[in-house]
Amino acid sequence: MLDVLTGFVAELRRSGLPVSVTEAADAADAIGHLPLEDRQAIKYALGATLVKSSAHWRAFDTAFEVYFSLRGPQFDLVGPAGAEQDGEAAPEGAERGRGEGDAGAGGLEMVSPEELAAMLYRALRDADQSMLGAVARLAVARFAGMEPGRPVGGTYYLYRTLRNLDLEGVLARLVGEARARIEAGTAGEDGPDGARPGPILRAGALGRLTALEERLLEDEYRFRIEELRREIEAEIRRRLVADRGAEALAKSLRKPLPEDVDFMHATRDELVMMRRAIQPLTRKLQARLARKRRHLRRGSLDFRATVRHSLSYGGVPAEPRFRHPRPSKPEIFVVADISGSVAAFARFTLHLVHAISSQFSKVRSFVFIDGIDEVTEIFERSETVTEAVHRVNQEADVVWVDGHSDYGHALSVFFQRWGGEVGPKTSVLLLGDARSNYHTPESWVVKELGQRARHVYWLNPEPEAYWGSGDSIIDHYAQFCDGVYECRNLRQLESFVEHLV
Amino acid sequence: MSSLDLSSNAEPRFSSVAEVRRDLERVGYFADDGLAGVVYLADRLGKPVLVEGPAGTGKTELAKSVAAMTGARLIRLQCYEGLDESKALYEWNYKKQLLRIQVEQGAGWEEVEENIFSEDFLLTRPLLEAISAPEPVVLLIDEVDRVEIETEALLLEVLSDYQVSIPELGTVVASQIPLVFLTSNNTRELSEALKRRCLFLHLDYPSVERERAIVLAKVPGITDQLADQVARIVRSLRALDLKKHPSISETLDWARTLVLLGIESVDEETARSTLHLLLKYRSDIELAAKELAAATSAAAEPGR
Numbered sequence: 001m002l003d004v005l006t007g008f009v010a011e012l013r014r015s016g017l018p019v020s021v022t023e024a025a026d027a028a029d030a031i032g033h034l035p036l037e038d039r040q041a042i043k044y045a046l047g048a049t050l051v052k053s054s055a056h057w058r059a060f061d062t063a064f065e066v067y068f069s070l071r072g073p074q075f076d077l078v079g080p081a082g083a084e085q086d087g088e089a090a091p092e093g094a095e096r097g098r099g100e101g102d103a104g105a106g107g108l109e110m111v112s113p114e115e116l117a118a119m120l121y122r123a124l125r126d127a128d129q130s131m132l133g134a135v136a137r138l139a140v141a142r143f144a145g146m147e148p149g150r151p152v153g154g155t156y157y158l159y160r161t162l163r164n165l166d167l168e169g170v171l172a173r174l175v176g177e178a179r180a181r182i183e184a185g186t187a188g189e190d191g192p193d194g195a196r197p198g199p200i201l202r203a204g205a206l207g208r209l210t211a212l213e214e215r216l217l218e219d220e221y222r223f224r225i226e227e228l229r230r231e232i233e234a235e236i237r238r239r240l241v242a243d244r245g246a247e248a249l250a251k252s253l254r255k256p257l258p259e260d261v262d263f264m265h266a267t268r269d270e271l272v273m274m275r276r277a278i279q280p281l282t283r284k285l286q287a288r289l290a291r292k293r294r295h296l297r298r299g300s301l302d303f304r305a306t307v308r309h310s311l312s313y314g315g316v317p318a319e320p321r322f323r324h325p326r327p328s329k330p331e332i333f334v335v336a337d338i339s340g341s342v343a344a345f346a347r348f349t350l351h352l353v354h355a356i357s358s359q360f361s362k363v364r365s366f367v368f369i370d371g372i373d374e375v376t377e378i379f380e381r382s383e384t385v386t387e388a389v390h391r392v393n394q395e396a397d398v399v400w401v402d403g404h405s406d407y408g409h410a411l412s413v414f415f416q417r418w419g420g421e422v423g424p425k426t427s428v429l430l431l432g433d434a435r436s437n438y439h440t441p442e443s444w445v446v447k448e449l450g451q452r453a454r455h456v457y458w459l460n461p462e463p464e465a466y467w468g469s470g471d472s473i474i475d476h477y478a479q480f481c482d483g484v485y486e487c488r489n490l491r492q493l494e495s496f497v498e499h500l501v
Numbered sequence: 502m503s504s505l506d507l508s509s510n511a512e513p514r515f516s517s518v519a520e521v522r523r524d525l526e527r528v529g530y531f532a533d534d535g536l537a538g539v540v541y542l543a544d545r546l547g548k549p550v551l552v553e554g555p556a557g558t559g560k561t562e563l564a565k566s567v568a569a570m571t572g573a574r575l576i577r578l579q580c581y582e583g584l585d586e587s588k589a590l591y592e593w594n595y596k597k598q599l600l601r602i603q604v605e606q607g608a609g610w611e612e613v614e615e616n617i618f619s620e621d622f623l624l625t626r627p628l629l630e631a632i633s634a635p636e637p638v639v640l641l642i643d644e645v646d647r648v649e650i651e652t653e654a655l656l657l658e659v660l661s662d663y664q665v666s667i668p669e670l671g672t673v674v675a676s677q678i679p680l681v682f683l684t685s686n687n688t689r690e691l692s693e694a695l696k697r698r699c700l701f702l703h704l705d706y707p708s709v710e711r712e713r714a715i716v717l718a719k720v721p722g723i724t725d726q727l728a729d730q731v732a733r734i735v736r737s738l739r740a741l742d743l744k745k746h747p748s749i750s751e752t753l754d755w756a757r758t759l760v761l762l763g764i765e766s767v768d769e770e771t772a773r774s775t776l777h778l779l780l781k782y783r784s785d786i787e788l789a790a791k792e793l794a795a796a797t798s799a800a801a802e803p804g805r
Contacts, residue, residue: 018693020693020697022697023697026546026548026700029546030542030545030546030700033541033542033545033546034518034538034542038518040534040535040538041518041534041538043535044534044535044538044539045538045539045542047535047701048538048539048542048550048700048701048702049542049700049701051701052551052696052697052699052701053690053696053701054553054554054687054703057703212734212767212768212769212772212793213768215737215792215793216730216733216734216737219733219736219737219740220733223709223736280687283688284687284688284689284690287688287689288689
């Protein structure tokens with residue numbers, strides 16, 4: 001057990017979690033107090049001792065599932081499920097089946113796709129936990145087509161399995177049937193419901209479903225399908241572990257923490273995760289900045305007040321008086337490239353800057369691809385920053401010729417139309433990868449801006465090593481900027497914004 | 502129970518995770534396994550628990566319930582910006598000391614000093630009180646993320662060694678290890694030193710089953726069916742992209758209102774007219790009203 005634990009801790013550290021030696025010792029201690037066969041309890045014990053931030057839970061979860069997947073009462077679940085279809089009944093049989101991938105599937109071959117679909121349908125309808133597990137196992141064995149030793153990540157198998165299950169179709173059928181049943185007035189007899197009765201169904205609702213009820217019904221089934229998805233994922237992982245061993249798999253599954261995900265290569269799921277991460281991040285940043293401001297209590301010496309105060313000491317300036325500090329708030333112009341390749345990056349930066357806009361005296365935003373448009377108003381009119389960012393994508397007029405980035409044109413138009421408003425209090429933030437499709441750079445614009453503005457910064461979401469390669473013309477602009485920063489993930493973005501304020 | 506029981510000097514309070522869970526349920530707190538497990542470990546390892554999560558998920562309630570279930574006294578330290586030693590740990594009763602000095606005008610310095618720095622002149626604040634209490638106590642340090650990072654250091658000695666050092670008096674060591682809960686709304690990152698000393702528990706919104714159980718237990722006169730519906734609607738609302746998701750306490754308020762209004766089953770109209778109990782932003786209410794009505798269109802959308 002200790003070996004597994006040290007391996008596990010090492011894996012957590014490799015995924016970027018700060019696990020100290022004391023915490024590892026605590027974990028070992030904690031496990032000693034719990035029954036080893038209770039997998040959930042072990043998981044929570046390890047979670048409580050090793051993971052000290054909810055943002056890290058996902059990384060922990062993945063690592064845990066990999067390292068502890070073959071140990072646990074999972075096999076017991078096979079028992080009740082096995083009763084439904086023979087061949088899976090004996091735990092050792094199941095273990096073998098799992099161990100050898102699809103080869104040892106045993107009795108599973110006998111289940112036809114139609115039967116499987118029917119089982120899936122029943123499991124989802126009745127929210128039958130053990131049945132869902134069984135369906136997940138069967139589906140993976142049948143559809144994932146896993147081959148031992150093949151260096152493919154789990155997502156590929158997941159995709160293949162899900163494609164074959166047609167979950168959307170099942171969802172539509174479930175909702176449709178439930179509705180039909182209620183409308184037929186047979187709501188009461190919902191079949192062998194166990195711990196989790198179907199929603200509303202036993203409400204004995206009369207006649208038609210209202211829109212609200214239908215919505216709830218659908219949500220319920222969606223959650224169940226989500227559960228099934230998780231089951232399937234876990235099953236695939238178990239098989240992969242058996243095939244390749246925990247360490248190798250953990251390496252390929254290792255998920256970066258939300259703040260370390262690269263903007264340019266983020267998957268859709270990761271973007272959703274980052275969007276969720278940015279909210280607390282801005283809140284924390286705001287709190288930190290506000291605190292910093294408040295703590296700078298001392299301004300310069302206030303000579304008048306000091307002299308006046310000295311009268312009470314007989315003219316001796318015993319107690320110096322200071323002015324209240326008024327830290328200047330910069331004015332920010334954000335000019336962001338929102339073409340496909342860097343859109344995610346621009347979105348997050350706009351989000352962050354606007355979320356902490358109280359730290360600036362004024363924030364104005366401009367977005368461009370080959371044309372440029374001001375979007376400040378969209379942010380002012382929108383209720384939430386998320387909504388504004390969404391609207392920017394739809395409403396801003398940023399295409400001039402062909403919708404391929406043209407930094408030169410966009411910047412020169414910016415300068416013609418708004419250049420006069422850039423003053424000595426302004427900081428200009430230019431966002432983009434400076435890949436201008438071989439158009440002229442027009443870097444004089446940046447030079448002019450640099451002379452007028454307080455600062456001109458360029459944030460580039462590309463790794464620094466790629467700068468200047470291919471059609472990247474960052475070097476043309478860099479010479480006139482006060483700083484060019486690599487800004488590939490939320491962590492870097494956050495530290496830059498803090499520096500800016 | 503276990504041979505590895507090195508940490509705590511006293512009798513363990515609980516014999517198993519299941520017992521913790523059962524007892525919590527007895528005092529009206531519905532725990533899932535993870536939560537009960539952490540409370541159990543907190544006792545066994547003698548470590549504080551740092552509870553983190555969105556507002557209104559029962560963080561403070563957890564500490565209160567644990568106190569109620571173990572029959573211990575709850576000592577609460579509410580944190581705020583500007584909290585200092587004299588409010589958290591102890592303070593010398595300066596006026597009483599002055600009086601004492603005046604009374605003993607003729608006495609020598611040594612004697613007076615010995616007298617005025619004794620426990621009689623010490624005002625205990627929550628942390629010291631929890632340490633020095635002879636009876637079992639539960640210490641709740643609420644919203645620990647509100648204090649400045651420097652003040653956090655005050656807590657460290659108490660949390661790791663269960664002792665308080667008073668320069669004039671010596672070190673006060675706890676006679677029994679109290680159960681300590683710290684809550685945080687995560688408005689800032691707590692220091693590593695603090696986190697390292699604690700068990701971490703993330704409390705999220707409850708599952709439908711748990712929420713239904715909570716509603717049933719806390720709202721008198723509610724029917725099974727209404728509780729079920731309430732829990733489901735709230736879950737659907739939490740899946741939306743809202744500024745502020747409804748908390749458990751708001752769910753309870755809503756359920757109570759529905760009961761008072763004599764509603765047996767929620768339909769769209771009732772939901773819409775009472776949404777303001779669940780959601781506190783106008784934009785949220787609008788979005789939710791729209792979403793709850795638009796069920797059929799969602800069916801056509803591709804899944805997640």
